[in-house]
Amino acid sequence: MKQRVNLRSPLFLQYASRPAESAATNLQIRSEEFNNSAWGKSRCTVTANQVEAPNGELTADKALCNTSGSCSLTDAIAIGSTDDITFSVFIKRGNAQYCSVGFFDLSFASAYRVIFDLHNEVITYELVQGSVFTNASVSVDKYSNGWFRICTSALSTGTTNIRNYIYPVVNGPTSFSATSGEYSYVWGAQAELERSCSSYIKTTTGSASRTATTSADTSSATAELKIWNGSIGYAYDRVQYATDNIDMAYSSLGGGDTVTITQDFATAPDGTFTANRMQADNLGSGYALLNLPKAPSAGDGTEYVASVYVKSNTDSDQTFAFYGRETENYGTRIHTATSEWTRVEIPSVEGLGNTYAYLGVFDSLGSDNAVDLLVWGYQYEVGTQQVTDFMYNETSSTLVVPALSSSDEPNLATYELNNNPVNGVTTFEVAELIRDYIEQTNVKTSGTVWAKVTISDGVQLPRDYSFLATEGYISSYEPVQTYLNAPSSEALMQSNKTVIIAEGETMSIPVYAKYASYYTKTTSGSTIAAVYFDDLMDDNSQINYIDITSDDTLVELYADSALIETITISVAECSKYANNRLMFVNKFGAKQEFFVNMKSVEKIKVKDGGFNRNVINYSTLSIDNGIHGYKRNVSETREMFTLNTPFLDEGNVQSFEELLLSEYVWLSKDGSDYTPVTVKDSSMTRKTHLNDKLIQYTVNVDSSFNLINNQR
Numbered sequence: 001m002k003q004r005v006n007l008r009s010p011l012f013l014q015y016a017s018r019p020a021e022s023a024a025t026n027l028q029i030r031s032e033e034f035n036n037s038a039w040g041k042s043r044c045t046v047t048a049n050q051v052e053a054p055n056g057e058l059t060a061d062k063a064l065c066n067t068s069g070s071c072s073l074t075d076a077i078a079i080g081s082t083d084d085i086t087f088s089v090f091i092k093r094g095n096a097q098y099c100s101v102g103f104f105d106l107s108f109a110s111a112y113r114v115i116f117d118l119h120n121e122v123i124t125y126e127l128v129q130g131s132v133f134t135n136a137s138v139s140v141d142k143y144s145n146g147w148f149r150i151c152t153s154a155l156s157t158g159t160t161n162i163r164n165y166i167y168p169v170v171n172g173p174t175s176f177s178a179t180s181g182e183y184s185y186v187w188g189a190q191a192e193l194e195r196s197c198s199s200y201i202k203t204t205t206g207s208a209s210r211t212a213t214t215s216a217d218t219s220s221a222t223a224e225l226k227i228w229n230g231s232i233g234y235a236y237d238r239v240q241y242a243t244d245n246i247d248m249a250y251s252s253l254g255g256g257d258t259v260t261i262t263q264d265f266a267t268a269p270d271g272t273f274t275a276n277r278m279q280a281d282n283l284g285s286g287y288a289l290l291n292l293p294k295a296p297s298a299g300d301g302t303e304y305v306a307s308v309y310v311k312s313n314t315d316s317d318q319t320f321a322f323y324g325r326e327t328e329n330y331g332t333r334i335h336t337a338t339s340e341w342t343r344v345e346i347p348s349v350e351g352l353g354n355t356y357a358y359l360g361v362f363d364s365l366g367s368d369n370a371v372d373l374l375v376w377g378y379q380y381e382v383g384t385q386q387v388t389d390f391m392y393n394e395t396s397s398t399l400v401v402p403a404l405s406s407s408d409e410p411n412l413a414t415y416e417l418n419n420n421p422v423n424g425v426t427t428f429e430v431a432e433l434i435r436d437y438i439e440q441t442n443v444k445t446s447g448t449v450w451a452k453v454t455i456s457d458g459v460q461l462p463r464d465y466s467f468l469a470t471e472g473y474i475s476s477y478e479p480v481q482t483y484l485n486a487p488s489s490e491a492l493m494q495s496n497k498t499v500i501i502a503e504g505e506t507m508s509i510p511v512y513a514k515y516a517s518y519y520t521k522t523t524s525g526s527t528i529a530a531v532y533f534d535d536l537m538d539d540n541s542q543i544n545y546i547d548i549t550s551d552d553t554l555v556e557l558y559a560d561s562a563l564i565e566t567i568t569i570s571v572a573e574c575s576k577y578a579n580n581r582l583m584f585v586n587k588f589g590a591k592q593e594f595f596v597n598m599k600s601v602e603k604i605k606v607k608d609g610g611f612n613r614n615v616i617n618y619s620t621l622s623i624d625n626g627i628h629g630y631k632r633n634v635s636e637t638r639e640m641f642t643l644n645t646p647f648l649d650e651g652n653v654q655s656f657e658e659l660l661l662s663e664y665v666w667l668s669k670d671g672s673d674y675t676p677v678t679v680k681d682s683s684m685t686r687k688t689h690l691n692d693k694l695i696q697y698t699v700n701v702d703s704s705f706n707l708i709n710n711q712r
Contacts, residue, residue, distance in 0.1 A: 002542065003465075003486045004512060005451075006472035006589055007435040008663075012482050013465055015221045015426045015455040018199060023212040026201035027077050028087075028164065028191040033204070034061045040074040043067040043178070044168065046186075053187045054090055054147045054461045062094065063168035064183040071178035073166040076106065077191045079156060084195040087164045088151040089186060090143070093118035093236035095382070095400065096182035098175075100167035101150045105132045105159040112136045112154045115170055118184070118236065119386075121148070124173035132159050139197065144454055144464040146235035146403065149188070151197035164191055181398070182382075199460070221426040221457040223417040226410050227437045231389070232450045232466065232537045233407025240391040240399040242292070242306075242380040246274050247394070250378075251291045253358070259289050268376040269309050269341045277313055278359070281370030289320075289371065292357040292378050304382045305347035306357035311374040312337040318371060322346045323358040333530065337373055345532060347385035386535055406537075409452060428455070431481075434469045440664045442583070442674040444508070444591045445540040447471060447664075468542050470589020471664070487512070492557060492565045493543060493590035495654040500570050500646055501550050502579045502597045508545035509567060510590030514559055519546055522554035530558070543590050572597060572646035578670035580643060582677075582699070584662040586655065594659060596699065598644035604707065607636035637707040640700070641667065641677070648695045653686055656697050660684055667701060677701040 005011050030036040032053070035046040045064045053060040065071035079085055091099050102113030110130025117124050121142065128136050133154035141149045156162070168184040171177050188200050201208050246268075252259035258280070265277035280289055292306060312318045318337045322344050335344045346357060357380070361371060377390055389406045393399040415433055419426050430453060440447045451469050456462035465483045474481055493510040501507055511519070513533040521528050533544045546555055550571045557565040572595060579597045586592040610632040615624050645656070659665065660681055666674035680700045687695045705711075 002514075002537075003467035003483065003488050004542075004589075005431070005467045005469050005483075005486045006474055006481060006587075007431045007438065007469050008471055008473035009431065009481050010429050011431040011434075011486075012480060013223065013428045013430060013453055013455065014482065015223075015421075015428075015457065015463065017219065017221075017421045017424045017426065017457065018213075018217040018460050019424060020213045020215050021198055021210070023210060024192050024194065024198045024201065025207055025209040026190045026192060026203050027079075027207045028075065028189045029203050029206055031189045031201075031203040032059050032061075032187055034063060034073055034186055034189075038075060041072075042074070043069050043071040044073055046073070051092070051185050052145060054143045054145070054149075056462075060090075060092065060185045060187040062183055063166075063186050065096075065169045065178040065180055068180045069177055071167060071169050073168065073186070074163055075189075076161055076163045078161050079159070079193060081156065081158055081160050083156050083193045084153065085156055085162060086151055086153040086190075086192050086194050086197055087162075088149055088188075088190045088197045089166055090147050090149050090188040090200075091116070091118065091166075091168065092145070092147045092185040092187075093403075094183040094185055095237045095239045096169040096178075096184055097236075098124070098170045098172060099150075099184050100170050100176060101165070102127075102152050103133075103154075103162045103164050105130070106161045106163060108163075110159070111165075112152060113165065113167075113176070114138045114150070114152055115173060115176075116140060116148065116150055117173060118146075118148065128154075132157055135195075137195075141197075142463065144462045147187075149197065149200075153195050153197075155195075164189070179382075216421075216424045217457070217459050218421060219457040219459050220418055220420045221428075221455055223415075223419075223428045223430070224413040224454045225415040225417065225430055225433060226452045226454075227414045227434055227449055227469075228408050228410055229449055229539055230408030231406045232468075232539070233404035233409065234388060234537060235403055237403050238388055238391065238401040238405075239382060240379060240393045240401065241382060242378045243393055243396050243398070245378045245393050246376070248276050248290075248375065248378055252278075253289060253291050253360075261290070266311075266313070266374050269343075270377075275311070275374045275376040278373045278375050279370065280361075289361065290359040290375065292359065292380070304380065305345055305385050305387050306381075307343055307345040307379045307387050308357075308359065308375060309341050309343050309377045310335065310337050310359070311341045312339055313372040313374050315339075318373060319361075320371065320373060321358075321360045323360055333532070341376075343377075343387070343390075345387045347387075389536060409450070426455075426457070428453070435471065438469065438471055440471065440585060442666045442676070444510075444545055445543075447585060447589065447591070448539045448542065450539050468539060470543075471585055472587050472589030473661075474587075491588075492567065493588040494586055494592045495658065496651045497565065498568045498570055498649050498651045499548065500572050500595060500648060500652065501548065502572050502581075502595050502646075503550050503574060505579055505581075505595070506547060506549045507581070507593040507595070508547050509555065510586075510588070510592060511544050511546060511557060512588075512590075513542050513544045517557075517559040519558065520556050521546075521548065521552050522556075523549075523552050525553075527554075570649075575646070580641075580670060581668050582643070582659060582701075583666045583668070583674050584659045585664040586658045586662065592655065592658075594645070594655065596643035596645050598646055598696070600644065601642040603640040603642075605636075605638045605640050605702065606634060607638075608632055608634045634708070639703040639707055640680075641702075643667075643699050643701065645697045645699075648697070650688060650695065653688075653695065656699075657684065657686070659699065665701065667703075676704040678704050
């Protein structure tokens, strides 16, 4: 799950020292040896020591589902008939999105089980079965390198034994079944007679205990800070189920005339001559042109996303459809193939029948209205509805790409910070350190970096905090910014929900991307099909921009098919003045556009100095009147602009305030490129319709560079 932080306000990260703890015993033997016979295995194969565990040692095991069905690791633990019980385990995502942890009584009549989403980091399902377990609860802690500790607790009311269960792989948010070939990583199981998790205790052949401590640990903590541009990578193993995904020698479909596939016809997005041509005509509405193979599982609720690159092979744009059979919420997506390569996608959930993806046509095609497309690079991913970076797979076998394979995270720390705990908590403030690495330009995709902070004290297991950093801010009326309250879900990244645009002009609306999020636009009374955002875990792709024109009237923003924002588009009254506009970094850290297309005034400001000099020619004892006696030195030449907004509604007052507070502003004069300017106004009056009737603002800006280029 992505977090976003605002660097113009402080960002505090806190690390809790290990508190004083009562004595505890881990009753679970072989706590790090899931391949041992002490652990019962159903449809599960365990391979020891495959990845680095939370403690930094290569002791974490891979738990693979080898047969579809209920895939589990189990062990029986003896308890008292009225004991509290907590069972916990560390789990890291492999290629499966969901896992489950819990326990049964030995008769399997009663149970407490939870399902955890390793991608979105949320509990999706809790099941209390029977009457033996009461007061059930669950907690999840996040550790370094994608590890989670899932703790399940309950009070036993009548059993003397329990059977701990780990379902390393489950298919969906409410399913306890698994699909063959999917896996997770497991480490550090613990069973204790407590109502909550205590510090992890390693066991081997028998139980192990820890003595009580009387005071909190006071060791200093170290924060390792890494900052970078580019990709954050993926904290899970990715799987490319699409085989032979470059040649794409897949079956063609359709009715009427035959669909013709020509391989290696044109230059592909990667520059190789491997793009395929797809031709057809005389097709009826809804016909599929190309059958894209499905993943090996079907009918089990598994999430997937299919994607492919498409381009028009003619001089004209072409409309085509991307289908997903047995889908939920997403259905058919209608796209336009242009002269540029476009990657299209369709996420879905496998239903009760076979699941396929299709390229097809949406409208009927007559003999004079043929389709002629270039296609390349099919990808089919299971366990997520998020499209990831493209994976080449020119073989006939499934391809697995290890976690973080596309990350640009540096190997060495950018900073190392040390601090001592106060009242058991060590606090770090990192906003200014990260902000030094952000570069703002007039390119909308600039102005963000990824940051990762790893905090440890040498006593507890280290913890990671990763986030996208922008130059936004929070007000003094909002809570102090910490990692816990940083925004993570999709949001409209501007304050005003009524956008005022000049007639005949275009502009853009910033949105924070989230998987399975999209928007629709209403233009001249008609609503276009859903347009989905890119979400490739790259810092340039996290803030997306919705392009609008003065013909648009409404933009609706969706996440997981739920309407979350409605933006109304209003056309400014016709103006005889130039359509000037300002772009600025707003409080969300996004670049927002604002029209100032009423009367404008331009001036030039000059700052100079000089000196008097002797102009007498001593050879002739005459004054040379052709030489300046006063030598002027012009040191600064600035353009000055007084700009006026159109009449605004009250919803735009907040945005104008953010313009005045912004440290980065650019001016476009009547459609020209954006150039940097500096706002010179030091105050503004917050206007309302009640007080002011009509709301209009004036802003004064200076160019941020000299009119005379004197840079050396």
